[in-house]
Amino acid sequence: MAKETKTGKPLPAVPFLKLPEDGEPYLEGHKCKACGAVYLGERSVCAKCSARDQIEPTRLSDKGKLYAYSIVHRSFPGIEVPYVSAIVDLDGGGTVKGNLINVAADPAEIPFDMPVEVVYKDALGRKDKDGNSYVSYFFQPAG
Amino acid sequence: MAKETKTGKPLPAVPFLKLPEDGEPYLEGHKCKACGAVYLGERSVCAKCSARDQIEPTRLSDKGKLYAYSIVHRSFPGIEVPYVSAIVDLDGGGTVKGNLINVAADPAEIPFDMPVEVVYKDALGRKDKDGNSYVSYFFQPAG
Amino acid sequence: MSDVYIIGVDMIQFGRFPERNVANIGAEAALLALDDAGLSIQDMQALYCGNLGQANAMVGQRILQEIGQTGVPVVNCANACATGATAFREAWMSIKADVNDLVLAVGVEQMGKGLLGGGGGGKGIPKEGLLGSATMPAVFAEAGMEHARKYGTTFEQFAKVSVKNHHHSTMNPKAMYQIETPLDTVMNAEMISYPNTKLMCSVNVDGSAAAVLASEKKTKELGLMDRAVRVRASVLTSDPWQERDLVMPDVNTCTRNAAKQAYEMAGVGPEDIDLVELHDCFATAEILHYENLGLCKDGEAGRMIDEGATALGGKVPVNCSGGLLSKGHPLGATGIANIFEVSTHLRGNAGARQVDGAKIGLTHVIGLGSACAIHILEKAA
Amino acid sequence: MSDVYIIGVDMIQFGRFPERNVANIGAEAALLALDDAGLSIQDMQALYCGNLGQANAMVGQRILQEIGQTGVPVVNCANACATGATAFREAWMSIKADVNDLVLAVGVEQMGKGLLGGGGGGKGIPKEGLLGSATMPAVFAEAGMEHARKYGTTFEQFAKVSVKNHHHSTMNPKAMYQIETPLDTVMNAEMISYPNTKLMCSVNVDGSAAAVLASEKKTKELGLMDRAVRVRASVLTSDPWQERDLVMPDVNTCTRNAAKQAYEMAGVGPEDIDLVELHDCFATAEILHYENLGLCKDGEAGRMIDEGATALGGKVPVNCSGGLLSKGHPLGATGIANIFEVSTHLRGNAGARQVDGAKIGLTHVIGLGSACAIHILEKAA
Numbered sequence A, B: 001m002a003k004e005t006k007t008g009k010p011l012p013a014v015p016f017l018k019l020p021e022d023g024e025p026y027l028e029g030h031k032c033k034a035c036g037a038v039y040l041g042e043r044s045v046c047a048k049c050s051a052r053d054q055i056e057p058t059r060l061s062d063k064g065k066l067y068a069y070s071i072v073h074r075s076f077p078g079i080e081v082p083y084v085s086a087i088v089d090l091d092g093g094g095t096v097k098g099n100l101i102n103v104a105a106d107p108a109e110i111p112f113d114m115p116v117e118v119v120y121k122d123a124l125g126r127k128d129k130d131g132n133s134y135v136s137y138f139f140q141p142a143g
Numbered sequence C, D: 001m002s003d004v005y006i007i008g009v010d011m012i013q014f015g016r017f018p019e020r021n022v023a024n025i026g027a028e029a030a031l032l033a034l035d036d037a038g039l040s041i042q043d044m045q046a047l048y049c050g051n052l053g054q055a056n057a058m059v060g061q062r063i064l065q066e067i068g069q070t071g072v073p074v075v076n077c078a079n080a081c082a083t084g085a086t087a088f089r090e091a092w093m094s095i096k097a098d099v100n101d102l103v104l105a106v107g108v109e110q111m112g113k114g115l116l117g118g119g120g121g122g123k124g125i126p127k128e129g130l131l132g133s134a135t136m137p138a139v140f141a142e143a144g145m146e147h148a149r150k151y152g153t154t155f156e157q158f159a160k161v162s163v164k165n166h167h168h169s170t171m172n173p174k175a176m177y178q179i180e181t182p183l184d185t186v187m188n189a190e191m192i193s194y195p196n197t198k199l200m201c202s203v204n205v206d207g208s209a210a211a212v213l214a215s216e217k218k219t220k221e222l223g224l225m226d227r228a229v230r231v232r233a234s235v236l237t238s239d240p241w242q243e244r245d246l247v248m249p250d251v252n253t254c255t256r257n258a259a260k261q262a263y264e265m266a267g268v269g270p271e272d273i274d275l276v277e278l279h280d281c282f283a284t285a286e287i288l289h290y291e292n293l294g295l296c297k298d299g300e301a302g303r304m305i306d307e308g309a310t311a312l313g314g315k316v317p318v319n320c321s322g323g324l325l326s327k328g329h330p331l332g333a334t335g336i337a338n339i340f341e342v343s344t345h346l347r348g349n350a351g352a353r354q355v356d357g358a359k360i361g362l363t364h365v366i367g368l369g370s371a372c373a374i375h376i377l378e379k380a381a
């Protein structure tokens, strides 16, 4: 991490969030060639079909649909509430969890299967102990 | 503990070391009336015979014999070495572990079954986070 | 192969005992269960101990150091919220294997305070509240909302689970809380993670429960068949791969798999079950498990709670003890505590909360990560 | 009741893998053992996992998440240094119980650094170095000195254990260290706790080992009897009450009890044992266990090491793998790793360190607190 600290560039909040030098951020899945299972993060053996060395990186879609969610009113100290914890099925495969933003924290305003898009922004100002900034992903209603 | 802190009196390093207001320090055992097993510390059921509510406090002897030991040359940071970690069978029952002092840290000088006596002193200057001093017990060759 | 029986079983009243240690809390339930069987620790051939918080601290052996250090084999098991049930099942297994005749199983937990899950650690920055929530109330809220998306289950229906279980607890002197909570009280309590309010979350408590298991031969030899409870099925599952696994723990599939296997092993169906203690770690979860356990058809769980079918006096009373929502949820103890509850009904000793004529009962626990255990129990004589 | 067989078994080379996680390290041994059996995780009906450091972190399930999330029952066991052997034994039990036919047992550990034991915590002031020492080297030094007081065992005799085991390790490519250490090197190494020098203490390493167990029927069905190893005895004990228990952990009585039961169960005696992997967590301990396991009469252990009876080529080679002193001691993995070692000899695959014509072997582990496990293994065909 020492190297990145020196460049001063923000880091990805999770390893499966990719920040290419020359391109837009995206989420990376890892897909089993044998059975099609999609993972977030690298691995050598497939948890679904046990095939070995069949997993390849794949770029996940920035579009998806809201599968389920909770409106979180109590969290750990220092975490701003309420927020919407959302589970989103991305178009073409891969399910990702994150904050759903730009919606009212009201179940009446959050229909299941709502189309959402993935957006990339600063990680709510959170920094690591070395002072690095981070980029995270968020969901918002598809515009 | 707050109360004792105020009095400024040293505390016992372990609960089975007793420091009477008007008398000499001593080690307290707990003895099963049913089977004679001796424990260090209170308990309601006997681990040897499973009798319930048969355990009574008993004053242990200040004399005993060295059963086994090790000369410790490496310990945790800040702990002075070498020292002799000794297991002593007290006369009349009860086995206690502690530092054997006033002997050379040399196996040739530490015969098994050596008669020892229990002495009570400040706990090597160790204090708790509230600044309390402690009294501990030590073994030394019986004089 | 011959059957295995529970011949002694008990639990302490759940509560908070910060000044005690975990072995001491476990020892208390062990003695109660032994007393219930009229036996001594000296009679036991093995001890299986379930504890999560100090899983590597030899809790089983320390229980023996508290009550009788007999030298028998001790196995310490940990399996999230299925920890106690796993210890019980391994005890059962050792009798099935004809290795033991008389075995003690103890579940015990000394809990910390506050929210479970989402603690993080790890590198970089904290993820809680940034990538959604990993707290347990939120995770089980999301599982409930999955049910809502499929079947239109409402906040009110989820809340009714708490009303029912809190009501049951008023008849259980061993429950941590014994307080009626009307529907508006539950719904208007502090919202933790929609749709789970504070009164829809299980209670963090310390506790212990224990059971003495015996072979058929030994049960007869001891003349205890009249108070014995037969273990008709003992099943453990983990979660098979599911596409949303990585972000949404699936409490349904492993429960369905376990239920199917348990009914098969017992040779009974859901229609034969007189009462159920299931894993209501959150009110939302109980609704899911009505369907997972086959107590109703898929999509009918909401109606089931509306109609009172799972309340005491209903078709199949669920969580007569008050459940984890009111009795409390000391993780490692929970699995054996619900075996105690069902056994107590089967023996006709459940007092005001007795399910009349109960002959067969089912216990269920599920821990994330995942482990689901189901036991089907039957009055022996 | 029919026998249980080991049909696949392997371990990774022990080492230090701080950048990996414990499930990943365990998964590697699991795959090796499955490959050894020619089977897949999809064939396994249950997983028993032994891990100490993260005993409450669902390591077994996380291993399945690494290699195949099949939904089978997973039990996580912890039992100090007998953790892996306990997991193996519970796997064996589940086949004995006729609940399973094919079971995977994995032991894994990712260790911290430095001295074990004596850490303290607790109230008041630190006790280490004030009330003697609770570090493991000191505790096992004291156990050795108890032998010295009875039989005059010397520092040199204890040291010879390390010379022997380090020599054995030079023939084991899976050992952490493979370095000859002559007697003067061992005796002149840094004194940790007299009489244990640094080279007389086991090595803290990360590691994993795994075994596939099968019923007799399944072993035959798979046509694997020619490479199978029969489990003739599987015994677990804890320590019965002893008068010095509270201050001096007793590794002898529980080992003697376990050995007696194991020989009885196997229907063999110490004279039938061709090789032994025993718990040489410290050089002092190995000497005690010669007598505890009945490899010689009480008081003859010192002579046994002097005469080379327990070296490769001797009457009963002990710790041909290099033992914990040189192969390394990843707590949760150790029990299964020594089952791997003995099995490898029984199959005639131990290469340069092969015990000629080995037919029956014994494995032993003991964890303080206490748990002692002994397995007696025999070549099947």
Ligand SMILES: [Zn+2]
Residues within 6 Å of the ligand: A032, A033, A034, A035, A036, A037, A046, A047, A048, A049, A050, A051
């Ligand atoms: Zn696949």
Ligand SMILES: [Zn+2]
Residues within 6 Å of the ligand: B032, B033, B034, B035, B036, B037, B046, B047, B048, B049, B050, B051
């Ligand atoms: Zn007694």
